[in-house]
Amino acid sequence: MDQTSAPIYEALEKLRRDRVVHFDVPGHKGGRGNKELLQFLGEKCLKADVNSMKPLDNLNHPVSVIKDAQNLAAEAFGAKSCFFIVNGTTAAVQAMIMSACKAGEKIIMPRNVHRSAINALIISGAVPVYVNPGINKRLGIALGMSVSDVEEAIRQNPDAKAVFVNNPTYYGICSSLQRIVEIAHRHNMLVLVDEAHGTHFYFGEDMPVSAMKAGADMAAVSMHKTGGSLTQSSILLCGENVNSDYVRQIIGLMQTTSPSYLLLASLDIARKNLSLHGAEIFRRAVELSQYARNEINKLGGYYAFSTEIIDNDTVYDFDLTKLSINTRDIGLTGIEVYDILRDEYGIQVEFGDLGNILAVISTGDRPMEIERLVSALYEIKRLYSREPVGMFDLNYINPDVVYTPRQAFYSNKKTVPIKDSKGEISGEFVMAYPPGIPILAPGERITEEIIEYIIYAKKKGCLLMGTQDIKVENINVVEG
Amino acid sequence: MELWYTENHTPNVRFSIKVEKQLVSVESQFQRIDVFESYEFGKILVIDGYLMLTEKDEFIYHEMLTHVPMAVNPDIKNVLVIGAGDGGTIRELTRYQSIEKIDMAEIDKLVVDVCREYIPQTASKLDDPRVNIYYEDGLKFVRGKQDEYDLIIVDSTDPFGPGEDLFTKEFYGNCYKALKEGGILVNQHESPYYPHNAMAMQKAHKRIKSIFPVSMIYQAHIPTYPSGHWLFGFASKGLDPILDLKEERWNSLGIKTRYYNTQLHRGCFAIPNYVKELLENA
Numbered sequence: 001m002d003q004t005s006a007p008i009y010e011a012l013e014k015l016r017r018d019r020v021v022h023f024d025v026p027g028h029k030g031g032r033g034n035k036e037l038l039q040f041l042g043e044k045c046l047k048a049d050v051n052s053m054k055p056l057d058n059l060n061h062p063v064s065v066i067k068d069a070q071n072l073a074a075e076a077f078g079a080k081s082c083f084f085i086v087n088g089t090t091a092a093v094q095a096m097i098m099s100a101c102k103a104g105e106k107i108i109m110p111r112n113v114h115r116s117a118i119n120a121l122i123i124s125g126a127v128p129v130y131v132n133p134g135i136n137k138r139l140g141i142a143l144g145m146s147v148s149d150v151e152e153a154i155r156q157n158p159d160a161k162a163v164f165v166n167n168p169t170y171y172g173i174c175s176s177l178q179r180i181v182e183i184a185h186r187h188n189m190l191v192l193v194d195e196a197h198g199t200h201f202y203f204g205e206d207m208p209v210s211a212m213k214a215g216a217d218m219a220a221v222s223m224h225k226t227g228g229s230l231t232q233s234s235i236l237l238c239g240e241n242v243n244s245d246y247v248r249q250i251i252g253l254m255q256t257t258s259p260s261y262l263l264l265a266s267l268d269i270a271r272k273n274l275s276l277h278g279a280e281i282f283r284r285a286v287e288l289s290q291y292a293r294n295e296i297n298k299l300g301g302y303y304a305f306s307t308e309i310i311d312n313d314t315v316y317d318f319d320l321t322k323l324s325i326n327t328r329d330i331g332l333t334g335i336e337v338y339d340i341l342r343d344e345y346g347i348q349v350e351f352g353d354l355g356n357i358l359a360v361i362s363t364g365d366r367p368m369e370i371e372r373l374v375s376a377l378y379e380i381k382r383l384y385s386r387e388p389v390g391m392f393d394l395n396y397i398n399p400d401v402v403y404t405p406r407q408a409f410y411s412n413k414k415t416v417p418i419k420d421s422k423g424e425i426s427g428e429f430v431m432a433y434p435p436g437i438p439i440l441a442p443g444e445r446i447t448e449e450i451i452e453y454i455i456y457a458k459k460k461g462c463l464l465m466g467t468q469d470i471k472v473e474n475i476n477v478v479e480g
Numbered sequence: 481m482e483l484w485y486t487e488n489h490t491p492n493v494r495f496s497i498k499v500e501k502q503l504v505s506v507e508s509q510f511q512r513i514d515v516f517e518s519y520e521f522g523k524i525l526v527i528d529g530y531l532m533l534t535e536k537d538e539f540i541y542h543e544m545l546t547h548v549p550m551a552v553n554p555d556i557k558n559v560l561v562i563g564a565g566d567g568g569t570i571r572e573l574t575r576y577q578s579i580e581k582i583d584m585a586e587i588d589k590l591v592v593d594v595c596r597e598y599i600p601q602t603a604s605k606l607d608d609p610r611v612n613i614y615y616e617d618g619l620k621f622v623r624g625k626q627d628e629y630d631l632i633i634v635d636s637t638d639p640f641g642p643g644e645d646l647f648t649k650e651f652y653g654n655c656y657k658a659l660k661e662g663g664i665l666v667n668q669h670e671s672p673y674y675p676h677n678a679m680a681m682q683k684a685h686k687r688i689k690s691i692f693p694v695s696m697i698y699q700a701h702i703p704t705y706p707s708g709h710w711l712f713g714f715a716s717k718g719l720d721p722i723l724d725l726k727e728e729r730w731n732s733l734g735i736k737t738r739y740y741n742t743q744l745h746r747g748c749f750a751i752p753n754y755v756k757e758l759l760e761n762a
Contacts, residue, residue, distance in 0.1 A: 346649075368645050371619045371623075372619065375648075375650035375651065378623055379650050382653070382657065
């Protein structure tokens with residue numbers, strides 16, 4: 001068997017040809033039981049929506065086609081073992097952290113992690129040691145971790161079990177992963193990598209280093225984000241130092257026992273496609289992204305940043321497929337441009353924050369759509385730009401962690417209006433989604449600065465969430 | 481043996497032309513291009529299965545796209561034509577001695593090559609010295625221009641496939657910027673009859689209206705297009721297509737036409753009530 005095979009896909013095709021009669025779930029029976037859904041998704045799709053059975057293997061105990069597909073994926077990604085995940089990369093991140101740390105054990109991580117990482121801390125009871133990611137003031141974005149900051153955190157917390165790294169961040173920024181792996185391994189710590197935005201690092205040419213290549217121990221890879229599989233499908237990679245059978249048990253604690261074969265087959269086929277054509281696909285994505293960056297920078301007023309921000313410290317490398325565009329100089333926040341693009345021009349970008357928008361360029365893009373984006377940005381500048389006054393300056397707000405996320409989340413709490421919450425300890429998250437990086441995590445002291453930030457972000461139209469109060473006006477805080 | 485070319489005007493309505501033979505069938509990086517010899521309509525150009533023109537009725541479309549704006553402003557000197565790979569629009573424009581420059585932005589060189597070889601009736605004037613052909617995406621071309629043209633003609637395919645970006649708000653906005661003071665934008669505006677065409681025409685009208693102070697619709701009867709009832713858009717930075725019509729001046733030019741005349745010019749802006757309603761509700 002080699003990378004041209006797709007064992008799960010082939011088993012599903014065989015099952016369809018065999019015309020098996022189904023007295024098992026799912027009850028729609030190839031769509032016959034749900035005509036409207038059948039019409040919407042098509043017969044091929046619904047006939048492939050089947051349950052685990054002998055010829056299709058079992059995700060929680062793989063011995064045949066799923067095992068083969070996972071082995072092919074491990075080979076393609078240069079990992080020792082690989083797990084297909086159907087509960088999103090969130091589940092992969094949680095499995096990494098729970099495999100590495102038990103309750104009360106420490107994990108070193110940058111504060112700009114995705115909420116899934118802090119969720120894992122609530123579930124597992126692991127204790128975060130935050131490293132300050134650098135901030136680029138001009139762009140208003142958090143960066144990567146500097147090697148010296150990681151070294152210092154390790155020195156101060158020699159009992160920590162793992163170091164957690166984003167590779168890259170949502171904006172495409174990479175830390176010096178190889179150096180961090182060296183140092184962490186010297187101190188017997190595992191390195192866990194959130195590669196939600198880094199699938200292409202394994203297949204493209206001249207990309208930042210991937211987690212497995214850098215010698216990291218585990219990596220959570222969102223195949224669905226830039227790799228072409230279906231939404232919610234993801235993979236977890238393990239290196240030499242990890243007991244993969246234990247990891248499988250951890251995954252089994254929370255993963256569904258009815259995994260979707262649509263998702264599994266999409267992982268299988270996407271892996272095959274990337275193995276065979278990945279280099280060409282991502283060469284094209286980089287080309288389109290570079291072209292867009294040049295054209296957008298020619299418009300004036302926008303800054304589509306690239307490798308010039310590399311400083312070998314908090315920005316060790318940059319992912320050229322990410323098209324992040326700073327909008328400050330036209331006097332609009334990223335979230336305002338994001339809304340105008342969608343509402344007025346029918347163009348949906350990945351997200352807008354206070355200073356930037358991010359467009360994802362990947363396997364499915366064509367030059368025509370790039371021209372539309374560039375032209376629409378020109379029009380927005382022509383029609384909506386204003387003096388850039390009263391713009392918010394992002395500062396890294398060093399969190400004052402009073403309780404672990406788990407302690408705070410499960411403590412007795414009371415509800416107070418956010419505007420009056422200064423000095424309290426948060427019992428829940430507040431974040432803008434996307435990007436889903438918490439502004440406040442459970443256990444952190446609420447400061448005046450944080451309150452101002454939340455109110456400003458809300459006013460500018462960021463979609464805030466995380467609190468029990470769906471309007472994000474009140475917050476649950478730890479009762480004193 | 482009978483050979484028929486069929487286009488589905490809707491999933492439930494078919495339009496067929498009996499074909500004598502297929503002259504060419506090629507695939508470019510953008511689309512499939514076919515030319516057929518037919519008994520009733522002469523040569524016909526088909527792109528991705530959709531009929532683009534026939535030798536018998538192309539004059540209607542090309543005359544209406546060009547002479548309407550030229551009769552409103554006979555002083556037009558610089559023209560940009562977007563699409564128009566078959567050359568028919570260019571042929572009509574080259575009849576005006578007063579036009580100094582015609583830029584044409586066509587994304588697909590193969591359409592031009594095929595038409596030059598097989599449909600000289602429309603492609604004959606593409607070598608006029610005033611014509612500059614740019615094989616480029618229309619949106620990309622126009623967004624690089626500012627205050628440069630007196631007239632932009634959008635002679636596009638339908639709002640799906642490679643012509644899709646020529647129906648967007650960002651495209652019309654960039655056309656506005658590329659036009660000089662008093663400039664005119666004329667576009668192929670789809671049909672009001674079948675719902676999917678009508679929806680495209682409503683969207684286009686809404687977008688153009690949000691950008692240009694003058695935005696009106698005129699119509700023509702084109703036998704081989706879906707429903708036969710076809711619309712064009714006339715938008716400008718100020719000129720009114722009827723109040724500013726230079727009737728005597730245009731007639732003094734002595735341009736011989738088969739469909740267009742200045743009386744029809746006044747009449748073609750009178751549109752049926754159901755179309756008016758569609759436009760009002762756009």
